[in-house]
Amino acid sequence: xxxxxxxxxxxxxxxxxxxxxxxxxxxxxxxxxxxxxxxxxxxxxxxxxxxxxxxxxxxxxxxxxxxxxxxxxxxxxxxxxxxxxxxxxxxxxxxxxxxxxxxxxxxxxxxxxxxxxxxxxxxxxxxxxxxxxxxxxxxxxxxxxxxxxxxxxxxxxxxxxxxxxxxxxxxxxxxxxxxxxxxxxxxxxxxxxxxxxxxxxxxxxxxxxxxxxxxxxxxxxxxxxxxxxxxxxxxxxxxxxxxxxxxxxxxxxxxxxxxxxxxxxxx
Numbered sequence: 001x002x003x004x005x006x007x008x009x010x011x012x013x014x015x016x017x018x019x020x021x022x023x024x025x026x027x028x029x030x031x032x033x034x035x036x037x038x039x040x041x042x043x044x045x046x047x048x049x050x051x052x053x054x055x056x057x058x059x060x061x062x063x064x065x066x067x068x069x070x071x072x073x074x075x076x077x078x079x080x081x082x083x084x085x086x087x088x089x090x091x092x093x094x095x096x097x098x099x100x101x102x103x104x105x106x107x108x109x110x111x112x113x114x115x116x117x118x119x120x121x122x123x124x125x126x127x128x129x130x131x132x133x134x135x136x137x138x139x140x141x142x143x144x145x146x147x148x149x150x151x152x153x154x155x156x157x158x159x160x161x162x163x164x165x166x167x168x169x170x171x172x173x174x175x176x177x178x179x180x181x182x183x184x185x186x187x188x189x190x191x192x193x194x195x196x197x198x199x200x201x202x203x204x205x206x207x208x209x210x211x212x213x214x215x216x217x218x219x220x221x222x223x224x225x226x227x228x229x230x231x232x233x234x235x236x237x238x239x240x241x242x243x244x245x246x247x248x249x250x251x252x253x254x255x256x257x258x259x260x261x262x263x264x265x266x267x
Contacts, residue, residue: 001026001165001197002047007056009046015054016042018221026164029191029198031212031229033205035241038218040201044167047199048077061164081158081196085170087150091143095134095153098142099125102160128156132186148179155186166190168200172207180204184211205237 002024009017017039024030032040045051046058049065058065063076081102089098103121129135132152142150151171158166168187172180188211191198202208208215208229215232217225217240225236 001061002199003057003059004046005057007046007058008054009042009051009056009058010054011042011052013054016051016221017046017218019056020221020223022216022223022226024197024199026197027191027195028214029188029212030200030214030216031208032199032201032216032218033208033237033240034218039221040218041169043218044082044169044199044201047165047167048080048082049073078161079164081155081161081163081166083151083154083158083166083168083171085173087142087147087154089142089150089153089157092141094139094141095129095145095156096122096125096138098153099128099156099160102128102157125156125160128159129153131159131190132156133182146179148175148182151175151179151183152186155183155190159190163196165197165199168198170201170203173203180207187211 002022004020004022007017007020007022008015009020020043022043032043034040042051046053046065047060049060049068053066061076061079063072068076090101093101100121103125126135126138129138132155134149134152134156137145137149137153142153145153155166166187171187172183175183184207187198187200190196200208200212202212209232212229215225215227215229216223217232217236219240219242224240225232
């Protein structure tokens with residue numbers, strides 16, 4: 001489904017991912033871990049061709065992203081559901097209308113503007129909400145829902161696309177532990193029962209280990225670990241998060257320096 005060979009990926013001339021190699025097959029649940037700024041989000045954006053392929057080869061669902069046409073890019077993105085940390089919903093719309101927006105590639109622009117949806121579209125959107133346990137909130141405005149409920153609406157919207165793959169960028173980072181478990185359980189269900197490939201950037205290491213069959217560890221634009229979750233060791237995680245640890249040390253040292261400077265000024 002995804003095959004990246006010697007991929008230098010970034011934005012314009014700014015290199016973010018350095019000569020990475022990654023292959024993901026249908027049906028996998030892959031957790032991507034690493035500190036902030038490691039390149040995790042850029043990796044997901046590269047899969048939907050929203051980051052620049054500076055060199056190397058990136059193929060997704062059979063499409064070569066280096067030479068993909070606009071028409072094929074639209075088709076590719078229709079096959080990939082994307083879930084954001086910030087939900088990316090239209091808050092003034094109700095839950096089922098947000099889910100229906102996931103079908104825009106199948107609904108005419110005129111019908112979507114005037115909200116004239118076919119019965120089959122509405123039924124499908126309702127079933128997607130039922131899959132995530134929110135059928136009773138179908139007519140609730142999204143700004144009235146909790147964070148966990150809004151993320152489940154976002155998953156239902158992705159399901160409405162009938163995707164072959166779901167990419168989730170920190171889907172539970174802003175949620176409480178109970179809501180986070182609900183969201184991850186749903187993604188796990190979609191992966192196992194619907195055979196949809198899931199690639200998720202996960203901030204919480206324990207959640208990544210609990211749900212992912214495979215872990216990809218990214219540090220400073222490089223893939224340092226790519227293997228079964230059961231093979232991830234403490235030394236591996238220390239190396240993956242090394243930059244974060246170093247930053248914390250620097251922050252502590254700078255804090256000490258600032259504190260001493262303040263004391264010197266006040267004496």
